[in-house]
Each structure stands twice: as C-alpha cells, then as structure tokens.
Amino acid sequence: xxxxxxxxxxxxxxxxxxxxxxxxxxxxxxxxxxxxxxxxxxxxxxxxxxxxxxxxxxxxxxxxxxxxxxxxxxxxxxxxxxxxxxxxxxxxxxxxxxxxxxxxxxxxxxxxxxxxxxxxxxxxxxxxxxxxxxxxxxxxxxxxxxxxxxxxxxxxxxxxxxxxxxxxxxxxxxxxxxxxxxxxxxxxxxxxxxxxxxxxxxxxxxxxxxxxxxxxxxxxxxxxxxxxxxxxxxxxxxxxxxxxxxxxxxxxxxxxxxxxxxxxxxxxxxxxxxxxxxxxxxxxxxxxxxxxxxxxxxxxxxxxxxxxxxxxxxxxxxxxxxxxxxxxxxxxxxxxxxxxxxxxxxxxxxxxxxxxxxxxxx
Amino acid sequence: xxxxxxxxxxxxxxxxxxxxxxxxxxxxxxxxxxxxxxxxxxxxxxxxxxxxxxxxxxxxxxxxxxxxxxxxxxxxxxxxxxxxxxxxxxxxxxxxxxxxxxxxxxxxxxxxxxxxxxxxxxxxxxxxxxxxxxxxxxxxxxxxxxxxxxxxxxxxxxxxxxxxxxxxxxxxxxxxxxxxxxxxxxxxxxxxxxxxxxxxxxxxxxxxxxxxxxxxxxxxxxxxxxxxx
Numbered sequence: 357x358x359x360x361x362x363x364x365x366x367x368x369x370x371x372x373x374x375x376x377x378x379x380x381x382x383x384x385x386x387x388x389x390x391x392x393x394x395x396x397x398x399x400x401x402x403x404x405x406x407x408x409x410x411x412x413x414x415x416x417x418x419x420x421x422x423x424x425x426x427x428x429x430x431x432x433x434x435x436x437x438x439x440x441x442x443x444x445x446x447x448x449x450x451x452x453x454x455x456x457x458x459x460x461x462x463x464x465x466x467x468x469x470x471x472x473x474x475x476x477x478x479x480x481x482x483x484x485x486x487x488x489x490x491x492x493x494x495x496x497x498x499x500x501x502x503x504x505x506x507x508x509x510x511x512x513x514x515x516x517x518x519x520x521x522x523x524x525x526x527x528x529x530x531x532x533x534x535x536x537x538x539x540x541x542x543x544x545x546x547x548x549x550x551x552x553x554x555x556x557x558x559x560x561x562x563x564x565x566x567x568x569x570x571x572x573x574x575x576x577x578x579x580x581x582x583x584x585x586x587x588x589x590x591x592x593x594x595x596x597x598x599x600x601x602x603x604x605x606x607x608x609x610x611x612x613x614x615x616x617x618x619x620x621x622x623x624x625x626x627x628x629x630x631x632x633x634x635x636x637x638x639x640x641x642x643x644x645x646x647x648x649x650x651x652x653x654x655x656x657x658x659x660x661x662x663x664x665x666x667x668x669x670x671x672x673x674x675x676x677x678x679x680x681x682x683x684x685x686x687x688x689x690x691x692x693x694x695x696x697x698x699x700x701x702x703x704x705x706x707x708x709x710x711x712x713x714x715x716x717x718x
Numbered sequence: 719x720x721x722x723x724x725x726x727x728x729x730x731x732x733x734x735x736x737x738x739x740x741x742x743x744x745x746x747x748x749x750x751x752x753x754x755x756x757x758x759x760x761x762x763x764x765x766x767x768x769x770x771x772x773x774x775x776x777x778x779x780x781x782x783x784x785x786x787x788x789x790x791x792x793x794x795x796x797x798x799x800x801x802x803x804x805x806x807x808x809x810x811x812x813x814x815x816x817x818x819x820x821x822x823x824x825x826x827x828x829x830x831x832x833x834x835x836x837x838x839x840x841x842x843x844x845x846x847x848x849x850x851x852x853x854x855x856x857x858x859x860x861x862x863x864x865x866x867x868x869x870x871x872x873x874x875x876x877x878x879x880x881x882x883x884x885x886x887x888x889x890x891x892x893x894x895x896x897x898x899x900x901x902x903x904x905x906x907x908x909x910x911x912x913x914x915x916x917x918x919x920x921x922x923x924x925x926x927x928x929x930x931x932x933x934x935x936x937x938x939x940x941x942x943x944x945x946x947x
Contacts, residue, residue: 405840429843430852436844442837446859455855456845506845 357382358510358542364401364411364421373397373409373566381510381542384535386553386574388546389563395546396439398563399512402544403436404429415510435508435541437516441495443487449498450483456506468539473501476538477531493524497531504539511535511543517552532556554578554595554633578633579673579680594636594682600628613677618652619708633709636671639683640704643693653705657681659697662690674703681705723912725892726900727919733808733896734876737815741823741872742865744816749827750853754836771821775881782814782886806888811896814886815876822871830864831857863935870931874924 358381366373373394387395400406413421420427443452474480477497496516517525535543560577562570579594598610608621657674665671670690674681681703786793786804796804804810842852880898887894897916904913
C-alpha cells in the first residue's frame with residue numbers, strides 16, 4: 357500500500373494550512389471538510405501545482421518536496437481531476453484522452469490501456485466530439501479518463517461532481533466507485549458532501565480550518581458526535597452496514613445485531629450487503645416501546661453520549677447491539693424525557709437512506 | 719507615364735514578413751511573461767511596450783536614428799560586427815519596424831494568454847507535459863486567434879509605416895524605398911498615375927487581408943475563451 361507523508365505549511369492572508377499527516381492510500385480516501393478548510397489547497401500541494409507551500413511531501417518513499425527542492429508537477433505522475441474538468445477545447449475527446457499517453461508509456465509500470473478506459477467510462481460515442489458539445493457529466497468522465505491514461509501512481513480528484521446536478525452525479529458515481537478496483541490506483545478524493553464520502557470512501561481524513569481534525573475508516577468518522585460542528589448539522593448521520601436476511605413483498609429485513617431493520621427495498625436479494633445512512637434528524641427517541649405507530653423501525657438502544665447543540669437541540673449517540681446510531685432531538689424533549697447516559701431507550705427510525713453500493717455478497 | 723515599378727511593393731512585403739517573423743519570436747515570451755507574472759513592475763513594462771502606440775513616428779524615428787547611427791550605441795556595435803551600417807539599410811528598417819509595431823504583437827498575444835489562464839496549463843502539467851510542451855500543445859493552439867490578430871496587425875501596420883522609415887531608412891531603391899515612401903515621392907513629383915496605382919493596390923490588399931481575418935475568426939472551431947464546467 358502506498359503511503360503519502362505530508363508535513364506542510366502554507367499561509368495566505370488570514371488562512372493557514374498546517375498538515376502533518378501520513379496517509380495510507382488504499383482505495384478511495386476522502387479528504388473531507390467544509391468549504392474553505394483547505395482541501396483543494398492540500399490537493400494542489402500534493403500535486404505540486406501549489407508552489408507557495410513549505411515543508412516535505414513524500415510519496416511511496418519518493419521525495420516530492422523538501423526544503424528548497426520541489427519535483428515539478430509534470431514529473432510526479434499524479435493524475436488530477438479538477439472541479440471544472442479543464443478539457444482542452446481545441447482537441448477532440450479522443451485527443452484529450454491521449455494527451456498524456458506516450459510520454460509516460462516508456463516508464464516502468466504497465467500502462468492503463470486506452471480501450472479499457474474507454475470501456476470503463478463508456479466514452480466510445482464521445483470520442484470524435486469536442487469538449488464544448490459535452491454535458492458536464494460527460495466532460496468529467498472524459499477528464500477522469502484523460503487523467504487515468506497518463507498512467508498516474510496516484511489520482512487526485514477535487515470535488516469532481518460539484519458542478520453537476522443530482523442526475524449527472526448519479527450517472528458518474530458508479531464510474532468513480534470502480535476506479536480503485538478496475539485500475540489498481542489509489543484515489544484521494546476531495547469533497548464536502550457527506551453523501552459522496554459515505555458512498556465512495558473507505559477511509560476519511562477530516563480537515564477543518566487548515567488542520568486535520570480526524571482520520572479513520574469511513575463508518576467511524578461519520579458517527580463522530582462532534583461531526584456536525586465540522587460539516588453542518590443537517591447532514592450528520594451514521595453509516596450502517598447490514599446484510600439482507602429476508603425479503604417479503606418489497607420489504608427487506610436487515611439484521612442489526614439481534615434486532616431487525618425493515619425497509620422498503622424491492623428486488624434486493626437475500627444476502628446482499630448494504631450501506632445505509634441514517635440521518636440523526638430521522639431518529640426519534642421514546643422511553644417506552646410505542647404502540648399503534650406508523651414507524652416500522654423501533655430499536656432498543658442505549659445512550660452512549662450526549663452533546664448539546666446550541667440552546668435548542670441535543671444530539672445523542674446510541675448503541676444498538678454494537679452498532680451506532682445518532683439522534684437529534686429538541687432540548688425540550690430531552691428535558692421532558694429526562695434522558696441520561698447509560699439509559700435504555702427506543703430509537704424510532706423515520707427513514708433510511710441507501711448508499712446503493714453493493715458491497716458484495718456477505 | 720512610366721511603367722509601374724513593383725520594386726517598392728516587393729520590398730514592403732519583404733519588410734512586413736520579416737517584421738512579423740521577428741516579432742512573433744520576440745513578443746511571445748514577453749506577452750507570456752506579462753500575462754502570468756505577479757511582479758510589481760509588470761505595469762511599467764506594459765507601459766513601455768505600449769509607447770510606440772502613442773509616440774509620433776518622428777519621435778520614434780529620431781531616437782532610432784540616434785541609436786542605430788554608425789556612431790550610436792547600437793549602430794557602432796553593428797558596424798564592428800558586420801562591417802555595414804544599420805541606418806539607411808534594409809536590416810535597419812526591420813529593426814525600426816520591430817520597435818514601431820511592437821505593441822501590435824504584444825497586446826493581442828498577452829490578451830489571448832490571459833484569456834487562457836493558468837487552468838489548462840495546470841491540467842497539462844498534471845498530464846506530464848513540461849512547461850514548454852504545455853505551451854506548444856495547449857497554450858499556442860488555444861491562442862490561435864491572438865496569433866492571427868498579431869500577425870495581421872503587425873503586417874498591415876508595417877506596410878503602412880512611413881515616418882519611421884523615412885527617418886531611419888530614407889529612400890534607397892531596392893533597400894529602403896518601400897511602397898509608402900514611393901507613393902509620397904510620386905505625389906511630390908506629381909506622378910499621380912503611379913501614386914494611384916500603388917495606393918489603390920495597398921487599399922485593396924489591406925481590405926482583403928482584414929476580410930480574410932474576420933472570416934477565419936468566424937469559422938474558428940472554438941472560441942479563445944476557455945469553457946468551464
């Protein structure tokens with residue numbers, strides 16, 4: 357597994373980026389944080405495009421930067437997919453794709469083949485066209501293909517979907533998802549979207565105000581109770597992996613410890629492993645098991661932690677047979693129910709979002 | 719009326735072509751630097767590069783005459799090097815034309831490079847292209863319109879140059895007697911027929927060149943602007 361060792365500093369006006377971090381690159385690593393936290397700047401430092409940074413950058417044992425020395429970006433073999441695609445407007449899609457080929461073909465690693473990339477990203481019909489005639493999603497697919505064909509050792513993606521609408525995002529996500537497996541290439545993926553992190557990443561580096569404030573496997577990071585402070589409260593939630601153990605009339609039953617989560621999920625086979633995201637705002641709390649209620653999922657849980665979020669809201673971290681859930685309730689409800697750490701409660705789950713990523717048959 | 723002399727026409731075309739070639743080589747790096755530098759004295763350099771736009775040709779010609787004369791700082795060096803003078807020679811005219819038409823090459827190129835911006839060059843670098851390769855494979859084709867503008871403006875401006883040529887080159891047939899000088903002399907000697915022929919020729923030629931430029935610009939497959947998103 358390749359390692360990226362960073363010890364870099366950059367000051368720009370009132371903003372300072374200070375990162376000392378060794379990142380083990382395996383699959384897709386998300387560089388995650390709110391706007392202005394320095395994600396893009398860090399990516400530019402890694403690529404060598406940012407020349408104002410001081411410090412050391414080492415990739416896979418190779419020095420890319422140290423005091424008074426910097427390998428220029430064109431010698432680093434780092435692929436970079438920009439937010440805005442940056443296709444060359446004077447070249448056709450085919451010529452954009454092969455821009456980085458040849459120069460790098462002579463080097464040691466067997467190249468990523470043109471036909472494979474065209475097939476994987478479904479670029480065949482686009483080849484003779486010019487970038488100006490492509491949709492945003494198509495442009496990003498070409499940009500990804502172009503970066504791959506330069507045969508990089510590391511692929512950097514800077515919010516590649518931020519300029520796309522929901523439908524285009526859905527169209528391009530599966531392609532990005534397949535990159536590490538299909539091309540054996542580590543990916544560093546910048547985003548401020550929890551959805552993208554949950555869907556794509558295997559691990560996360562959390563960035564805030566130019567500092568790394570957390571790192572770890574994606575599920576662990578996403579259930580951190582202070583995460584809302586970093587990413588904004590509405591998106592916070594937990595990620596749960598579960599196996600479908602029964603399906604009946606469109607409802608799938610997922611094992612969550614000894615308990616069951618029942619969700620409408622027609623056409624899902626028994627044995628499928630799913631990634632679910634349960635937003636904190638969709639989890640309500642009851643101290644007694646409620647009767648006559650439309651909510652299908654009432655799970656027994658224990659309160660692990662309590663976090664007061666301003667004067668109005670409270671966030672709870674819950675343990676459900678070893679899995680973690682988060683609940684966001686009002687201060688008023690919290691006081692009325694007289695909740696405390698260690699207390700047994702019932703978690704009422706209003707809805708579940710599916711990161712429709714098949715994790716293989718479990 | 720004497721038969722029309724074509725010597726001045728060929729000389730003008732030769733001078734304009736030589737100036738275009740020389741200026742593309744000289745102006746490209748300067749325009750690039752002006753487009754991308756963050757140096758503070760960039761504006762000073764910009765102002766100096768634009769001076770020939772506003773200076774009367776006689777002022778320009780006067781200083782050039784002093785610099786290029788056999789006892790001037792540049793002229794003396796040239797005499798030592800080549801055993802010939804720069805003033806009243808074709809080479810001297812080329813040098814004078816380069817100065818005189820300088821802004822007409824620098825400004826369209828600088829504008830074109832600024833429109834392209836750093837973004838595509840950064841993309842090229844991450845694809846393994848050295849800065850020089852990025853220039854030739856990305857920046858210069860994207861700046862095609864800027865180059866067409868620069869070539870046409872320099873060419874036309876050099877053809878129409880009169881004051882500077884007169885002061886630096888005089889009117890030596892086959893050496894410095896270009897079309898504009900020839901027309902002036904025909905008028906002075908009241909040979910209106912000859913003056914008409916050369917003037918009309920220059921007029922039609924200039925019109926055709928500009929027309930061609932506009933047509934090419936219209937049909938350019940992509941704008942010089944960089945499509946984002």
